[in-house]
Each structure stands twice: as C-alpha cells, then as structure tokens.
Amino acid sequence: MSPELTLTPKQKSPNGQPCCEPVVYPDVERAHAERMAKIAKALGDPIRLTLVDVLRKHAGKVCVCELVPLFDVSQSTLSHHLKKLRDAGIVDSERQGLWAYYYVNPEELEELSAWLS
Amino acid sequence: MSPELTLTPKQKSPNGQPCCEPVVYPDVERAHAERMAKIAKALGDPIRLTLVDVLRKHAGKVCVCELVPLFDVSQSTLSHHLKKLRDAGIVDSERQGLWAYYYVNPEELEELSAWLS
DNA sequence: CAGTTCCATTCACATTTGTCAATTGATACG
DNA sequence: CGTATCAATTGACAAATGTGAATGGAACTG
Numbered sequence: 001m002s003p004e005l006t007l008t009p010k011q012k013s014p015n016g017q018p019c020c021e022p023v024v025y026p027d028v029e030r031a032h033a034e035r036m037a038k039i040a041k042a043l044g045d046p047i048r049l050t051l052v053d054v055l056r057k058h059a060g061k062v063c064v065c066e067l068v069p070l071f072d073v074s075q076s077t078l079s080h081h082l083k084k085l086r087d088a089g090i091v092d093s094e095r096q097g098l099w100a101y102y103y104v105n106p107e108e109l110e111e112l113s114a115w116l117s
Numbered sequence: 118m119s120p121e122l123t124l125t126p127k128q129k130s131p132n133g134q135p136c137c138e139p140v141v142y143p144d145v146e147r148a149h150a151e152r153m154a155k156i157a158k159a160l161g162d163p164i165r166l167t168l169v170d171v172l173r174k175h176a177g178k179v180c181v182c183e184l185v186p187l188f189d190v191s192q193s194t195l196s197h198h199l200k201k202l203r204d205a206g207i208v209d210s211e212r213q214g215l216w217a218y219y220y221v222n223p224e225e226l227e228e229l230s231a232w233l234s
Numbered sequence: 235c236a237g238t239t240c241c242a243t244t245c246a247c248a249t250t251t252g253t254c255a256a257t258t259g260a261t262a263c264g
Numbered sequence: 265c266g267t268a269t270c271a272a273t274t275g276a277c278a279a280a281t282g283t284g285a286a287t288g289g290a291a292c293t294g
Contacts, residue, residue, distance in 0.1 A: 033167045041161025045252080046147070046154040053150065053232075064271060077253055079272055084251095098261055098270045113233040115170075116226055162282080181241065191284050196242055198282090215240045215291055 039112045042088035047071055048081045052090060052104060061094065061101035156229045159205035164188055165198045169207060169221060178211065178218035 043049050054070065055062055064082070068075050082102060085091040089108045094101045160166050171187065172179055181199070185192050199219060202208040206225045211218045 030163070030167075033163045033170065037161055037163040037166045040157045040166065044154055044158025044161040046150045047252095049154045049157065050147075050150045065269095068271095073252090074254055075271070076255080076273080080252075083272080095260090095271090100271060109233055113230060116230040116233065164282095182239095185241095190282090192241075193243080193285080194283050200242080201281095212241090212290090215238095217241060 036112055036115050038088050039090060039108050042084050042090055043112075045081065045084075047073065047078070048085055051081060051085065051102075052109070055091060055102055055104045056109075061103045064100045064102065067102070153229055153232050155205055156207060156225050159201050159207055160229075162198065162201075164190065164195070165202055168198060168202065168219075169226070172208060172219055172221045173226075178220045181217045181219065184219070 043052065050071070051067065054067065064078070067082075068078050071078060073081075082091065082093070086093060089105060091102050092105050093103075160169065167188070168184065171184065181195075184199075185195050188195060190198075199208065199210070202219075203210060206222060208219050209222050210220075
C-alpha cells in the first residue's frame with residue numbers, strides 16, 4: 001500500500017541524531033484490538049454511555065419504558081442505541097410480555113477496563 | 118419532543134403487574150458523560166486503540182516515523198488518527214526538528230478507567 | 235540557494251452514524 | 265374479534281467518519 005511512501009525509520013536524522021528508539025510491535029494482537037475498539041466505539045456516544053451507566057447502577061433489569069423518558073430522543077432512536085449496545089455485547093435483553101428488559105453484561109466492560117489498566 | 122409519544126411509565130401492565138421498579142436519574146451528569154463518551158469514541162477505532170497501546174507500552178515519546186510503518190494505512194490517514202487522539206486529550210505531541218513525538222496523557226484514560234470500575 | 239525529508243492539512247469521496255416519522259409485530263385487554 | 269400498547273424495524277436524510285492523493289510548511293542538507 002503506497003510503496004513509494006516507504007517511511008521506514010531511518011534511525012538517522014539529517015544531523016546524525018537517531019530519531020528515536022525503535023518501538024516494539026503492538027502486542028495487542030489485531031483481533032483483541034478490534035474487540036476493544038468495538039466496545040469503546042459502542043460507548044462513544046453520550047446517550048449510550050449514560051444508558052450503560054443507568055443499567056450498571058441499577059444492578060438489575062430495567063424496562064425500556066423506563067429508559068426512554070430519561071433522554072431527549074425518540075423511542076426509535078433509543079431503540080437503535082440499545083441495539084448497538086447489544087451488538088457490542090455490552091448489554092443483553094429479555095422480553096416479558098409487552099416489555100423488554102435490559103441489563104449489563106459485565107464481561108465486556110471488564111475486558112476494556114482491564115486493557116485500560 | 119414528540120409529545121404524542123408520552124411513554125411515561127405507566128407502572129401498571131395491562132394485566133395489573135408493574136412494568137418494573139422506577140429508576141433513578143443518571144447521576145453521571147451530562148457533561149461528564151460527554152467527556153467519557155468523547156474519550157471512548159476516540160478509542161473506538163482499531164488503529165487508534167493500537168496507537169494508544171503502543172504509546173502506553175513504550176512509556177516515552179515515540180516518533181511518528183516509527184508509528185507509520187506499523188499500520189497498513191497511508192501517512193495522512195495516520196496523521197488524522199493522531200489528531201483525533203490529540204483532540205480527545207488522550208495523547209500529546211512535541212516537535213523536534215523534522216520529527217513529531219507523541220506520548221500518552223494518562224489522565225484522560227484514567228478518567229474513563231475510573232468510570233468503568 | 236535548491237533539494238529532501240517528515241508531518242500536517244486540504245480536497246474528494248464512499249461509508250457509517252444519529253436521528254425521526256412511519257410502520258410492523260407481538261402481546262394484552264375488553 | 266377489534267383496539268391499545270410497547271418495542272423493534274424500515275426508510276429517508278443530513279452529518280460525521282475513514283481513507284488516500286496531492287499539497288503545504290517547516291527544517292535540515294549540501
């Protein structure tokens with residue numbers, strides 16, 4: 001990809017100084033980085049992050065009908081946000097009759113938390 | 118906003134059961150949620166997350182010329198990613214002669230890490 | 235000075251995202 | 265049955281995002 005831009009570190013500056021010490025190859029292998037990025041991306045919206053915050057603090061299953069009025073967006077928009085969180089594995093949901101109950105799956109958040117520490 | 122969709126929890130199901138226990142209002146105030154989401158969003162790309170990983174592991178300042186060859190994207194694309202990380206406050210940079218050196222500003226990551234725990 | 239090198243920025247474009255109105259599907263009630 | 269309610273989905277659209285080629289700007293070299 002763009003082989004004319006070799007940009008291989010020269011280890012020598014124009015004035016003879018090394019540009020920096022060489023760097024090890026990222027030891028977060030690519031698949032792990034992609035999982036972490038997917039989780040972070042799902043948290044990368046104020047509404048979704050607040051949703052997760054509410055669900056975590058509640059420590060139980062919360063009905064969607066409780067979540068919708070907390071935010072200034074339409075029901076369908078909130079449903080999309082919840083779907084993104086589900087797709088990222090951060091939350092799960094259950095239906096009971098008319099209602100849908102959401103709760104946090106702590107494992108995904110812990111994985112990101114572990115990477116951050 | 119869309120006042121016909123009142124969706125206020127009825128606390129009563131059609132069969133007389135409450136839909137769920139009421140939920141406290143998100144106590145991550147909006148501004149904090151937006152800061153956290155901004156940081157998470159900046160980490161929500163595999164290249165940027167790996168960049169942060171490399172910079173953190175190196176525990177020093179790393180020249181851009183070392184970073185570019187680690188990824189399969191053009192130099193300008195990587196520069197864009199670094200700018201996003203800078204804008205989110207996750208990394209800072211310094212110029213020395215021709216080179217630019219990047220390093221992690223740990224405070225922002227710690228703030229997200231604290232929220233996650 | 236002219237030429238190089240590193241990095242950032244601009245321009246362009248296809249893809250993704252956030253949003254809402256409207257609809258659908260499922261379930262409950264009467 | 266018909267109607268009402270909750271939540272998910274569809275369709276549409278503007279805005280943001282990820283990408284690369286090309287350019288610009290700064291600093292060094294000769």
